[in-house]
Amino acid sequence: MCPRNVDPRIAINMDPTTPRQFDNAYYQNLQQGKGLFTSDQILFTDARSRATVNSFASSGNVFNANFVAAMTKLGRIGVKTARNGKIRTDCSVL
Template structure:
């Protein structure tokens, strides 16, 4: 992450992971979740609303297929109409769009600035600003990249502790994190 401008932090080592990973075992929040659904999802992992908003800032890098956000292009009142028009062009030509159109290759706080301008690609991202319960954190991170980085590191560390296995539950410490031993 540091190569793209993000914070540098020590990743905890020695985590027991499962021996099998499948597509069906991946459980992520949907791109159309509202704030209550997001809060419930992240809460079920033991993460706070602050963790949730900070982790969502990871969308400052990456892209999404039009199938994840196309439903918003037909007049979503929380989306900037000029942004929607640009996205309709992207969907016609490339079939995807960057999650952060302003600085897609930099890990920075532009993601939050985009939300304030109605330029959140996923509905679940834009709801962080549209819903007054989380808007204050979006405003804080949009104005203070250091605050975002600090909270992101703390939330990533907590996320890394979710669902840790043990030898008794079929876990292992991998020699290479990409492959089971």
């Protein structure tokens, strides 16, 4: 659900270390227990995903290669149009 009347001036950086760079610092923050959301921090505390966090945190190249692969896969997903979906340009407007 999109919240109503959102103040556009309110923002919290998910990566306080390098908030304006696209890098792997987010994963390094998880290693240090600095995940913004509990659901994010669990990526490091859960044994099933800890190796991935460690891999991404230790190598920007590994993180970037995996990001490219994921975005390529997402690009193959069909985009909904006005006939079969509703696309919002502003989340606060119904």
